[in-house]
Amino acid sequence: MLESRMLGNQHVRFGWGQSEKEQLMIPLGIQPSGSKNYRNLAGCLPNLQERRDAYRLVGKSITYYDQANQLPEIKEIREEYREIHSQVLQDVLRKADKAFKSFFTRCQRGATPGYPRYKGRGQYESFTYPQVGFSLTHDNQVCLSKIGSIKVKLHRPLEGKVKTCTIKREGEHWYVVLTALVEAEKLPTSDEAVGIDLGLLHFATLSDGSTLENPRYYRQAEKRLQKHQQSLSRKKRGSHRRRKAVKKVAQTHRKVRNQRQDFLHKESRKLVNTYGTIVFEELAPSHMSRRPKPKPDETGKYLPNGAAAKAGLNKSIVDAGWGQFQQYCVSKAANAGRQVLFVNPKSTSQVCSGCGTVKKKTLEERWHSCECGTELDRDHNAALNILRLGRSRQASA
Numbered sequence: 001m002l003e004s005r006m007l008g009n010q011h012v013r014f015g016w017g018q019s020e021k022e023q024l025m026i027p028l029g030i031q032p033s034g035s036k037n038y039r040n041l042a043g044c045l046p047n048l049q050e051r052r053d054a055y056r057l058v059g060k061s062i063t064y065y066d067q068a069n070q071l072p073e074i075k076e077i078r079e080e081y082r083e084i085h086s087q088v089l090q091d092v093l094r095k096a097d098k099a100f101k102s103f104f105t106r107c108q109r110g111a112t113p114g115y116p117r118y119k120g121r122g123q124y125e126s127f128t129y130p131q132v133g134f135s136l137t138h139d140n141q142v143c144l145s146k147i148g149s150i151k152v153k154l155h156r157p158l159e160g161k162v163k164t165c166t167i168k169r170e171g172e173h174w175y176v177v178l179t180a181l182v183e184a185e186k187l188p189t190s191d192e193a194v195g196i197d198l199g200l201l202h203f204a205t206l207s208d209g210s211t212l213e214n215p216r217y218y219r220q221a222e223k224r225l226q227k228h229q230q231s232l233s234r235k236k237r238g239s240h241r242r243r244k245a246v247k248k249v250a251q252t253h254r255k256v257r258n259q260r261q262d263f264l265h266k267e268s269r270k271l272v273n274t275y276g277t278i279v280f281e282e283l284a285p286s287h288m289s290r291r292p293k294p295k296p297d298e299t300g301k302y303l304p305n306g307a308a309a310k311a312g313l314n315k316s317i318v319d320a321g322w323g324q325f326q327q328y329c330v331s332k333a334a335n336a337g338r339q340v341l342f343v344n345p346k347s348t349s350q351v352c353s354g355c356g357t358v359k360k361k362t363l364e365e366r367w368h369s370c371e372c373g374t375e376l377d378r379d380h381n382a383a384l385n386i387l388r389l390g391r392s393r394q395a396s397a
């Protein structure tokens with residue numbers, strides 16, 4: 001199962017077996033009943049405390065069911081819990097249970113995991129109505145049990161059967177996230193195939209020679225982020241101004257991440273709609289992480305590994321999103337009944353797409369020129385090689 005999320009009043013689809021899961025994230029201008037319910041929710045987390053104590057005393061965990069069974073009693077004692085829908089409480093317990101289960105599993109494997117953290121107010125960022133307790137009315141109100149109705153703006157109705165409703169906070173913004181299951185839409189089969197070279201200069205170069213460019217706002221946001229980060233570094237630890245600066249940095253990151261996801265969703269949708277087969281290079285793990293890790297050589301010294309070459313770009317922003325892009329293509333293609341192939345990236349930029357001879361190039365050489373008469377952009381040449389490798393894979397299958 002592949003997951004993805006997008007902010008704004010937008011539909012997001014992601015693969016879930018045969019049917020698709022569609023998610024609608026609606027920004028809320030107001031906080032649900034101030035932040036009282038939210039506080040209440042954070043307040044129900046002493047249940048986590050209880051489990052920790054049990055673990056310390058007898059070295060064993062209380063189960064989700066133990067705690068869920070206690071909910072009515074807990075509600076008797078703690079009035080504020082009565083204001084929270086029981087399914088929401090159960091969801092909180094379920095999340096805590098998951099955290100504890102993985103904690104114990106890691107213990108059994110002999111690892112030393114971090115103890116599940118008590119999440120105080122401000123840390124718990126969402127709560128979910130897993131089945132009931134919420135409804136969507138015809139006049140565009142989301143009614144949440146024990147919280148009330150919130151007017152929302154839907155740009156188009158959510159298709160399919162609504163399964164869950166999550167209230168989510170990102171920074172200072174609140175969202176309602178509705179998840180629905182819809183039948184997957186198969187696209188007609190297509191013989192059109194494309195090879196795609198992913199890069200830093202162009203986000204992607206297609207085997208037809210066209211390119212997908214990184215949106216311009218990356219650069220703008222990059223500058224803004226740099227400014228905010230510098231300002232943050234000048235602030236005194238623990239100060240009010242520092243807290244404000246931290247918020248600004250987080251805001252910028254969030255904005256860029258959302259814009260990037262938006263860009264990746266749109267472009268992957270176009271590709272899947274156009275081509276029956278999409279061929280990518282397999283990404284090296286270092287390309288998927290935010291920053292390439294330094295690799296020690298035999299003598300223990302660190303070798304350059306391209307980190308410096310990429311230093312001109314703020315990786316936290318550009319982070320290219322290649323892995324995510326491939327993932328979006330895979331899930332959209334799976335739902336549409338189309339194909340995404342991955343080929344070995346070895347020497348795709350060195351081999352001539354015209355005659356197959358190897359033309360060694362440094363990273364700086366942007367042009368591929370061969371005695372056979374093939375003259376083209378380095379990345380275009382690579383994209384053609386990627387397509388060829390994909391086609392030969394298809395032929396041999």
Ligand SMILES: [Zn+2]
Nearest residue numbers: 352355370372
């Ligand atoms: Zn050639």
